[in-house]
Amino acid sequence: MARSLGRVCLGFHRLGALSSAPPPPSLLTSSRSVRTIFAPAILGLPSFFSKPRDFSLPNSSWGSEMMRLYKHYNSQCEVEMEGGEKQEGPWQRLPSYNRFLKYATGGVYLSKIIQSKARLFTRNNRDTGATFEYVLFFNSEEQKCVAIFQAGHLLEGPPGHVHGGAIATMIDTVVGAHANIVSGPVVTANLNINYRRPIPLGSTLVIESSLIKKEGKKVFITCKVTSSDGSKLHTDTTALFVSINISHLLLGS
Numbered sequence: 001m002a003r004s005l006g007r008v009c010l011g012f013h014r015l016g017a018l019s020s021a022p023p024p025p026s027l028l029t030s031s032r033s034v035r036t037i038f039a040p041a042i043l044g045l046p047s048f049f050s051k052p053r054d055f056s057l058p059n060s061s062w063g064s065e066m067m068r069l070y071k072h073y074n075s076q077c078e079v080e081m082e083g084g085e086k087q088e089g090p091w092q093r094l095p096s097y098n099r100f101l102k103y104a105t106g107g108v109y110l111s112k113i114i115q116s117k118a119r120l121f122t123r124n125n126r127d128t129g130a131t132f133e134y135v136l137f138f139n140s141e142e143q144k145c146v147a148i149f150q151a152g153h154l155l156e157g158p159p160g161h162v163h164g165g166a167i168a169t170m171i172d173t174v175v176g177a178h179a180n181i182v183s184g185p186v187v188t189a190n191l192n193i194n195y196r197r198p199i200p201l202g203s204t205l206v207i208e209s210s211l212i213k214k215e216g217k218k219v220f221i222t223c224k225v226t227s228s229d230g231s232k233l234h235t236d237t238t239a240l241f242v243s244i245n246i247s248h249l250l251l252g253s
C-alpha cells in the first residue's frame with residue numbers, strides 16, 4: 001500500500017550492521033539525519049534477514065482520517081526521484097522502533113526467554129488495528145514531532161473511551177522519540193498530563209510535540225493531543241527527559 005503512494009521517506013534505522021557487538025553510543029542517533037543502528041545479529045535474526053516489519057506503514061485497519069493525515073505528512077517527506085536522487089522535504093517519517101539494544105539489561109539478569117520475547121509495548125500488536133496504530137514524523141527545522149494515532153478497541157478505559165494510561169503511553173512514546181532524536185539516549189524523568197476531554201475509541205488523533213529547550217542533560221518538551229481536525233484539545237503535557245550514558249544500560253549502573 002505504501003508503495004502505491006509512490007514515495008520513499010528517510011530511514012530511522014540503518015540496516016546492515018551485522019556485528020554482534022552493540023553499536024557505540026555515538027552511532028545511535030544524530031539529530032539532523034535521524035538515524036539509528038539496527039543490528040539483526042543483536043536481535044538473534046539470521047544475517048540474510050533483509051528488513052524488519054515497519055509498523056508505521058499503512059495497513060488495512062487504518063481509517064480514512066488516518067490515511068488522509070498520513071498522506072498529508074508523507075507527501076512532505078523526502079522523495080526518491082528516478083535514478084536514486086533524493087529531493088528534500090521538511091518532514092521525515094520515522095519507521096517503527098526496533099530494539100537494537102536487546103541485551104541492555106542494566107545489570108539486571110533477564111532470562112533468554114524474556115529477552116527473546118521482549119517487544120516494544122506500543123508495537124505489540126498481533127491483531128491489526130486493535131491497539132496502537134501510529135506513525136511518527138519529525139521536522140528538524142521546526143523541532144517538532146507529529147504522530148498520527150488511531151486508538152483501537154482494546155485500549156478501553158471508561159466505557160467507549162481510551163484508557164488514560166494508554167494515552168500517557170502514546171504521549172511518552174512521541175515525546176520520548178522526539179527527545180531521543182534531539183539528545184540521544186534519554187529516559188523520561190517527568191511526565192505531566194492534563195486530560196481535558198475523553199477520547200472515543202476508534203478516534204484518529206494528532207499528537208504534536210515541540211522542543212522547548214535543552215539545558216545540560218535535561219530536555220524539556222511540550223505535547224498536545226488533538227482531534228484529527230484540530231478542533232478539540234484532548235490533553236496537554238509537559239515532559240522532562242534526562243540524558244543517560246548508554247553504558248549504564250549495558251554494564252549496569
Ligand SMILES: CCCCC/C=C\C/C=C\C/C=C\C/C=C\CCCC(=O)SCCNC(=O)CCNC(=O)[C@H](O)C(C)(C)COP(=O)(O)OP(=O)(O)OC[C@H]1O[C@@H](n2cnc3c(N)ncnc32)[C@H](O)[C@@H]1OP(=O)(O)O
Pocket residue numbers: 097172173176177180184185186187188189190216217218240242243244249
Ligand atoms: C529504561 C532505559 C531506556 C533507555 C532508552 C534509550 C534509548 C531509547 C531509544 C529510542 C527511543 C525510541 C522510542 C521511545 C519510546 C518510548 C519512550 C519511553 C521512555 C521511557 O519510558 S523511559 C522509562 C521510564 N523512566 C525511567 O525509568 C527513568 C528512571 N529514572 C532515572 O533513571 C533517573 O532518575 C534519571 C536518569 C531520570 C535522573 O538521574 P539522577 O537522579 O542521577 O539525576 P541527574 O543528577 O543525572 O539529573 C540531571 C538533572 O535532571 C534533574 N532531574 C532528574 N530527575 C528529575 C525529575 N524527576 N524532576 C525534575 N528534575 C529532575 C536533576 O535535578 C538534574 O538537574 P540539574 O542538572 O539542574 O541539577
